[in-house]
Amino acid sequence: MAVKFTNAEIARLFRQVAAVYTIQNVNRFRIIAYEKAADAIETSNLEIRDLWQDKRLSEIQGIGAVISGHLEQLFTSGKVREYEELFKAVPEGMLTLLDVSGFGPKKAYRLAVEFNLNDAGNAIDKLLKAARGDKIAPLEGFGAKSQADIIEALERFKLGQNKKKRMPLPVADATAKQLVAYLKKFEEAVQVEPLGSLRRKVSTIGDVDLAVATDKPQKVLEYFLKYPKKDKIIEIGPSGASLILGNGQHADLRVQKPRSFGAMLQYFTGSKQHNIHLREYALKKGLSLSEYGIKILKKSDKKQKLIEFPREEDFYKYLGLPWIPPELREDLGEIEAAINNRLPELVKLTDIKGEVHVHSNYNLEPSHDLGQNPLGEMVDKAQSLGYEYLGLSEHNPSVSKHTEKEVIAIMKRRKQDYEQIMLSKKNVRVKLFIMLEVDILPDGKLALPEKAFEFVDAVVVSVHTSFQMPKKEMTERVLAAFSHPKAKILAHPSGRLIGKREGYEIDWQRIFDFAKNHDKAIEINAHPSRLDLVDVLVKRAIENGNKLIIDTDSHDRESMDLMEYGISVARRGWAEKKDILNTMSYNKFKSWLIS
C-alpha cells in the first residue's frame, strides 16, 4: 500500500528538514542539498510519487541515494524514521512557523523556544498573542518594527493569503501581449521582453513579469504606471514597479539600461535551477555570473571588472555556449546539451501544416458539447492560417440516446453533408479529414458502433468519464480502445484540467510503447485549460521514440489561434519538427493517418 503525498507536501517536509539542520549547524551543504531537492520537487511537472513508482527518481536533479531512500520510506510507510527523530530536537511549533512568509529557520526556532510553541496546532495563535502583548520587541535582535511585521505576517497567514493561484499560460500571455503592445508604443522603450515563467512558457504562470531596456528608466516607469488597465499600484522603485490589473493579475516591470539588458534578461528568465547550474559551470571557468554581467575571478587581482552584455546571446557566447531557448531552461540537461552542441532544433509555429482535432457545430447529437461554427467557417480559418489540411473531430453521437442504427445513420449523413459542403466551397485549398472524437468507455470499448467507422477516415480517442480508476485498470482501458485500427490519436492523454482536476493515473511507459509499436500518435492538446500532454512527458515520449501531434481542440474558429500554446508545450518537451506529425505535408500526413 503506497501512501499519497503531493509534491508540495514533500517539498515542505524537506524544507523543514533543512530548517532543523540549520538550527543544528550541520554541514551547510547538506542543508543546501535538502533545499535544492525541495525546489526541484516543487517545480516538477510530474508527481514525485509517480516517478518513484516508475523507479525514475534519479531523473530529478538533486535527489540522490539518501533522499531516494527516505522517499521510499515516506511512500511505503507514510513517514521517514530519520526525520521523525530529527524533529524531536525542536518545538513542534517551529515547523508551523516556517510556513509563514518572513520566517526562516532562525527566527522560527528562536520564537518557538522563547514562547514554548510545543503544539503545531496553536503555535500561530500563541505567537500572535505574544506579539500583540508586546512580548517580542524587547527580545534581543528584535524591535518594534519586526514585532509589527510579525503580527502582520501571522494575520495574513491566518487569512490564507499566503498562496496565490497560478493561471494557465494562455491567460497570462493574453495580458502580457496587451501590456507589451502598450509599452512598445513608448519611444523610450528600446526593447520589451517577458521574463520568468512567462518567457519560458511554463503551463501555469504566477505574475506577469516584463522587462524594458531603456536609457530613461524613470520615464518608462511613469508611463507603465499610467497603464489604463491598472487597478492599483503596489510598489515603485528605481529599477521596477508592480501593478494590480483590473482582472486581479499582478504585473511587474523591470527597467534596465540597454548595455546590460542581456545579463538582466538572462537572470530574470530563470529558471532558478538553470541559473544555479549555469553559475556553477561558469565558476569552473573562473567566471562569476550575476544579473549585471560576468566577472572574471583572479586570485591575485581583487578588483574584478564587470563585463556587460546588451544581448543575451552574447552572455551565453561568452561562456562558450550557444544561446539556449528559454523554454529549455529548466536544468533538465540543456546545459550539458549546449556544452556538447547538441541542443535540439525546436519545432516552430510556422512548421504546422494542419490539425485534426477541432469541433464544428454540426449536430451529431453528442453527449458532450458541440462547436460554435459550421464546417465552412472552420475550413476558412484553417486556410487563413496557411494550413494544408483540417480534421473535424466532433464528439461521437450519444450512445445512451440512440440505437446503433441511428448512430450509423447520423454518421453516414454527416459524411455526405461534409463532402457536399466541401464540393460547394470555392477556392478552397484546405483538404478535409472526416474524423471523430470517440469516448473511451469505462470498459475500454469505443462509444461508436463498428459499422459507423466506415464513415470516418480515422478517429481520436479520449477519456471523458470515470477518471478515478486504479492505474492498471485505466491503462488497460485506454490500451483496449487505442488498439482499434482507426484509433490513431490519443487526445488530451492525462485528462488534467489546470487548476481544477488532476490527471488520471496511467502507466505512461506502456501507453508510449504501445503507440510507438502501432504507429499511433499522442496528442499535445493546446486548449488553455489542458496543455496536455505535459512538457516533461512530451520529453519522455520523444526520448522513447514516439510521434506526437498538436491540436487545439477548438470549439470555435478563433480558438485555432491557440496552436502557439501547444507549440510552447512541445518546445518545452524538446520537440523538433520531425517529432510532430502535423508538420508533415498533406500527402505524407494522409498516408500516416489512413493506413
Add this chain to the structure above:
DNA sequence: GCCGTTTTCGGCCCGACTGTTTTCAGTCG
C-alpha cells in the same frame, strides 16, 4: 547530501533588502 568538460573526492550561486545594528544576520528570489 549531491554530483562529475578535469574530480568517485572535494568542491558546492549571487545579490538585494530589511532591521537591528556600528559591521552583520536573516530571509528571499
